[in-house]
Amino acid sequence: MSVLLSRPGAVEATGPDAGVASHYGNPSKEQRLLAEGLAVVDLSHRGVVTVTGPDRLSWLHSLTTQHLLGLAPRTSVETLVLSPKGHVEHALHLVDDGETTWLTTEPGAAPAVVAWLDSMRFMLRVEVADVTQGYAVLGEPVAAESVEGEPVAWVDPWPREVGDTFAYGPPESQHPARGRAWRELVVPRDDLEAAVGDRPLAGTWAAEALRVAAWRPRAGVDTDHRTIPHELDWLRTAVHLQKGCYRGQETVARVRNLGRPPRRIVFLDLDGSGHLLPDPGTELVPVEGGRAVGTLTSVARHAEDGPVGLGVVRYGTDVDLVLLAGDVSAAQTPIVLPERPVRRERPSAPRPPGPR
Incomplete structure (x- = not known):
C-alpha cells in the first residue's frame, strides 16, 4: 500500500x-x-x-x-x-x-x-x-x-x-x-x-x-x-513487423497479412443520465436486442466528456450500431475500422440460344 x-x-x-x-x-x-x-x-x-x-x-x-x-x-x-x-x-x-x-x-x-x-x-x-x-x-x-x-x-x-x-x-x-x-x-x-x-x-x-x-x-x-x-x-x-523470430510472431504476421483480426476495439460514449455506470466486463448488446457483440473493458468519468469507455467487439460489428452495456446506452466510435465489404455484381446467366 x-x-x-x-x-x-x-x-x-x-x-x-x-x-x-x-x-x-x-x-x-x-x-x-x-x-x-x-x-x-x-x-x-x-x-x-x-x-x-x-x-x-x-x-x-x-x-x-x-x-x-x-x-x-x-x-x-x-x-x-x-x-x-x-x-x-x-x-x-x-x-x-x-x-x-x-x-x-x-x-x-x-x-x-x-x-x-x-x-x-x-x-x-x-x-x-x-x-x-x-x-x-x-x-x-x-x-x-x-x-x-x-x-x-x-x-x-x-x-x-x-x-x-x-x-x-x-x-x-x-x-x-x-x-x-x-x-x-x-x-x-x-x-x-x-x-x-x-x-x-x-x-x-x-x-x-x-x-x-x-x-x-x-x-x-x-x-x-x-x-x-x-x-x-x-x-x-x-510491434516491429520486420524483426527476427519471437514467440507469437507467426500469428502477428498471419493476421497482419490477412488484415482481419477477430475483434476490434471501440471508444464508447456512455449515457451519464443515471447515477451508476456499468462495470468492466459487462456485455455489449445491440440496443434493438439480439446477441452480445462484445464486452465493455474500461470505464471512466472524464471531466469534460462525461462517462466514457473502451470496449472490444466482433470485427464485423456495424460501426453505426448503438450498444447497451447493461441498462446504459453506449455510442461507439470505431478505433480499428472494419473493412467494408465490396459489393460485387453477380454475373447474369447466359441466355439460352433461340428466338428472343
Whole structure:
C-alpha cells in the first residue's frame, strides 16, 4: 500500500489499481491539473523489473515484439510478451540506462514476468530481478526522455507509429491522442514523497479518464486470454513487423497479412443520465436486442466528456450500431475500422440460344 494514501482526502482505488489513490477528494479538478501538466499520479503499485548483463538487449529482442538491438541509452520503447499463439500476456514499458534495462509492468505482473524471463535465460549473460519492493513509479504529463544523473523515465510513445509497423486506427496526425505527453518516473521507494515534492497529486481516476480518451489500451484491463495486438491497434507502438523470430510472431504476421483480426476495439460514449455506470466486463448488446457483440473493458468519468469507455467487439460489428452495456446506452466510435465489404455484381446467366 502506497505511503501517499496517507495524504489528506485520499480514497483508495479498487480493482487493478488497489493500493494507490483513486482520487484525493476532487477527481475533476485533479484531471484538469493533470491535463495541464501540473499534477503527478501515484503509480507505485506497478511492478518494476531490472535486467542486467551484456546480453540483455539482444536477449529481450529475441523474446518480445519490439526491435531492441542497438537501443540507445534513455530511449523508451513499448514491447509485448505474447503466448505461442500470439495472445498478449504482458505489456512491458522498457528503457535502458546503458547498464540496466528497466521494465515496468501492470500491478502484480512482475513475479510472472520474472519467472518467465528466468525460464528463458539458458546460457546467456543476463540477470533478472523483481525490484518492486525497492522502487516505485510516478506518472506525469511530460514527453521528455530523462538524461544521465536523473531518475530513469519511460516516455509513452502512444499514438506514434514506432519503427516498421502498421496502424489499424487513424494516423497520428488525426488521432485524438496526438501531442499526448506521458511518462513513468522510476524512483527509489523511500524517495517517493520527495519525488512528488510540492506538486499536486492526481489519482488513478484522472489518469484512467485521460487514457481512455486517448484510446490507449491497457494490459489486463482491455485484454483477455484471447487478445492479439491487432485488435487493440497495439501494433502502432509495440510491434516491429520486420524483426527476427519471437514467440507469437507467426500469428502477428498471419493476421497482419490477412488484415482481419477477430475483434476490434471501440471508444464508447456512455449515457451519464443515471447515477451508476456499468462495470468492466459487462456485455455489449445491440440496443434493438439480439446477441452480445462484445464486452465493455474500461470505464471512466472524464471531466469534460462525461462517462466514457473502451470496449472490444466482433470485427464485423456495424460501426453505426448503438450498444447497451447493461441498462446504459453506449455510442461507439470505431478505433480499428472494419473493412467494408465490396459489393460485387453477380454475373447474369447466359441466355439460352433461340428466338428472343
